[in-house]
Amino acid sequence: MTAIQPPFLTNLEPLQKTLTPELGLVCITADKQVRFRTMTRTRYLQLSREKQESGLREIYQHNLQRLFTALDFCQENQIRLYRMSSGLFPLSDMEDNIGADILEEMSADLGKIGEKAEKLQIRMVLHPDQYVVLSSDSADVVQTSIKILERHARTMDLLGLPRSPWSLMNIHGGKSQRLEQLVRVICELPPAIKSRLTFENDEYAYSGSEILAVCEATGVPMVFDAHHHICHENLDSYDDPSVAAMFYAARETWENPDWQLVHISNGETAFRDRKHSDMITAMPDVYHQAPWIEVEAKQKEVAIAHLRSWWLIENNHK
Structure with a gap:
């Protein structure tokens, strides 16, 4: 899949010249209208395989419906930017592939999200959790981080969201003073990840100028x-x-x-x-x-x- 521009943004003048800034909603609402269910890893491992599958399927179906609700909420409140929860489909990155297989089975329903977002002209983005550390000095942590990003990227593909920074996956630099490794790892990422990846400066490890240097070196x-x-x-x-x-x-x-x-x-x-x-x-x-x-x-x-x-x-x- 190549990077594409959402059709409703083609042939427009630069947004900042014609529109006021779009203010985005992050994950849930202050009221109870947009809420998602989850399951802990500890609880999951206590269940039989049959109950693991049925439990995840029920949660995924519930959360998918809530995602539709989130888009409806954004439309009603004239919000054109929505950050999805990184825990939208919990445990889908487990090595047993139960959650991943369920999402594949749900692909037709998942794909309706992208169609709805395009119809409503709502931009959907994601912020993977803090455990994604591409600059770690542990090779295992880096590989686990890449697997998490691969799972998110596949889910975004299933949701019908484009492989471009329009539907970005935003992360932090991670472990400090590891700029060269961070650049090297980014350059080796598969297209499904790198095409969506963005980096954010943080309060501790990476200043704005440091993250800027990473982004300039990698095209992210x-x-x-x-x-x-x-x-x-x-x-x-x-x-x-x-x-x-x-x-x-x-x-x-x-x-x-x-x-x-x-x-x-x-x-x-x-x-x-x-x-x-x-x-x-x-x-x-x-x-x-x-x-x-x-x-x-x-x-x-x-x-x-x-x-x-x-x-x-x-x-x-x-």
């Missing part, structure tokens, strides 16, 4: 996170000149700059608090030029509505 887009940046650099404002500089530098890593995605969160108890707050009350001024923004706030859709009530109004006056 950079997802700039302004809050991670101010925490890592010990800054006092989202409008520090380095924030805008990193935003523009990250944009250059996107072959299609209209697809550039950034993250925003605020500190819970202080400006540089790494824990996320309920709402977003401070935004980088440069984010008025961001086409797509994932809102990483605890109050989810409530935080999006709040941003629309003040920040997007400011944007419209610029």
Whole structure:
């Protein structure tokens, strides 16, 4: 499968010139409308094979229906960006292949998600969990990380989502001071992964400039996170000149700059608090030029509505 551009974005002027930024919902809603079921590995291993299969099948069918509900919710609330949960289909990467086989059997139903997303013009993305560490000094950890990404990539294929940064899989750099290995591993990834892969700067291991260097060396887009940046650099404002500089530098890593995605969160108890707050009350001024923004706030859709009530109004006056 080659990288494709969603048909509803062809022949458009650059989004940032014609539209206000699109604010994205992360995984679930603050209310109970969008929720997903799971099963722990410990519980799974206690079950007979028959119950493992029936249990996973029931959860997968439930979560798939909830995914349809999430798209409906986004449509109703005029949200065009949705981050899927990395645990949408739990235990599908087990070596027994039970979960993976169930997903293959459900392929016809899974494929309807991509069709619905395209019809509703909703962009769907994924953020694999923290256990994906391509820069680990353990070969086993790297191989396990690649297997996790392969499973996510296959699931996205089954969901009918394109192999391009439009339907990105975003991860962190992982273990610090391993830039050369990280670049080498990325370059060797299979197309189903690399075609969707993006990297995000973090608060601890990889600064914005370090992740930028990785992205430039590998041709992988950079997802700039302004809050991670101010925490890592010990800054006092989202409008520090380095924030805008990193935003523009990250944009250059996107072959299609209209697809550039950034993250925003605020500190819970202080400006540089790494824990996320309920709402977003401070935004980088440069984010008025961001086409797509994932809102990483605890109050989810409530935080999006709040941003629309003040920040997007400011944007419209610029």
